[in-house]
Amino acid sequence: RKEVEQDPGPFNVPEGATVAFNCTYSNSASQSFFWYRQDCRKEPKLLMSVYSSGNEDGRFTAQLNRASQYISLLIRDSKLSDSATYLCVSHSGAGSYQLTFGKGTKLSVIP
Amino acid sequence: EAGVTQFPSHSVIEKGQTVTLRCDPISGHDNLYWYRRVMGKEIKFLLHFVKESKQDESGMPNNRFLAERTGGTYSTLKVQPAELEDSGVYFCASSQVGTGVEAFFGQGTRLTVV
Numbered sequence: 001r002k003e004v005e006q007d008p009g010p011f012n013v014p015e016g017a018t019v020a021f022n023c024t025y026s027n028s029a030s031q032s033f034f035w036y037r038q039d040c041r042k043e044p045k046l047l048m049s050v051y052s053s054g055n056e057d058g059r060f061t062a063q064l065n066r067a068s069q070y071i072s073l074l075i076r077d078s079k080l081s082d083s084a085t086y087l088c089v090s091h092s093g094a095g096s097y098q099l100t101f102g103k104g105t106k107l108s109v110i111p
Numbered sequence: 112e113a114g115v116t117q118f119p120s121h122s123v124i125e126k127g128q129t130v131t132l133r134c135d136p137i138s139g140h141d142n143l144y145w146y147r148r149v150m151g152k153e154i155k156f157l158l159h160f161v162k163e164s165k166q167d168e169s170g171m172p173n174n175r176f177l178a179e180r181t182g183g184t185y186s187t188l189k190v191q192p193a194e195l196e197d198s199g200v201y202f203c204a205s206s207q208v209g210t211g212v213e214a215f216f217g218q219g220t221r222l223t224v225v
Contacts, residue, residue, distance in 0.1 A: 004153070034213070043115075043202060043216040044154070087154070096167055097142060097206075099214065101154040 003027055004102035006088050012108045017078050021105045023088030024070045030100075031093030033071045035062055038085045038104065047086070048073070078109045113137070115217035117203050123223045129191040132220045134203030136185070142206040143186050144214060145178060149199035157201075160186060161208070193224045 006023045013019045025033075032051050036044040048055050050071060054063040061074040075082055085104040092098065116135045124130050136143045145157040157176070158168040162183035171178070175194070180186040190197055200221050204214035 002153075043218045045216070046213055049213060097144070097159050098156040098167065098170070099144075099146075100156070101146075103153040 002102070003100045004088055004090050006086075006102035006105045008103060008105060010106040010108055012110055013078055014110050015078055015080060017109075018074065018076045019078055019107065020075075021073045021086055021088075021107075022070055023072070023102055023105075024068075025088075025090045025100075026069070027090065027092055027100070028069060029092055029094060030090040032091045033062075033064060034089040034091070034099070035060075035071075035073050036087040036089055036101075038087055040085075044087055044101075075107075078107075080109050080111060083107055083109045115203055115205050115215055117201075117217040117220050119220055120218065121221045121223075123225060124193055126195055126224055127192045129189065130193055130222060132188045132190075132201055132203075132222070134186045134188070134217060136203070136205030137215055139207065140205035140215075141183070141208045142214070143180060144204040144206075145186070145188055146202040146204065146216075147199050148202070148219075149196070154202065157188075190222075193222075195224050198222055198224045 035047045037047045038044045048062045050062045059076045063072045087104045088102040090100045118133045143160040148154045156170040159166045160180045177189045200219040202219045204216045206214040
């Protein structure tokens with residue numbers, strides 16, 4: 001079983017729609033979580049950090065459910081510019097700085 | 112402020128040759144990381160420097176890979192000799208001490224071994 005699992009998609013949604021991605025993690029000791037966004041052939045860019053139960057930044061909301069070991073990302077009022085691959089990332093803590101990545105969920109926002 | 116920069120952006124080499132990748136972290140970032148994404152797989156951790164010291168190299172695949180960070184500034188990752196399975200995108204990232212693991216990534220070096 002992968003440490004961080006995501007639905008690869010693609011998710012094709014119209015502009016203005018709300019879309020949600022889920023991500024599950026297997027390491028119950030994971031301390032913190034992140035959503036990164038990666039455009040085609042570009043570097044991953046940090047979108048949101050999730051340290052407690054959740055985080056909200058404008059149209060983006062991330063939620064963490066430690067009991068069920070999943071993290072979600074909700075995007076409201078989707079824009080064309082939101083089209084990208086969204087990477088779910090965990091950090092185990094325990095003195096290590098390693099980030100564990102999921103394979104990513106591809107989002108295409110359609111006009 | 113300049114971000115993390117990597118050189119070269121692309122490299123095509125023959126099996127058995129040597130390649131050296133370079134990473135310049137964001138100025139002032141003591142933490143420097145190397146990650147790799149091979150085709151069809153997720154991004155995976157290779158190693159972590161704090162200044163010039165290797166803090167964690169548990170992700171290095173084998174002894175054909177050598178990372179250095181002399182002087183605690185830029186870092187190099189050498190693959191010698193390269194094998195076909197080394198093909199992929201090598202990302203470098205950096206973060207400040209004290210901000211935890213919120214890392215900023217470079218654009219990556221796309222390595223193709225033929």
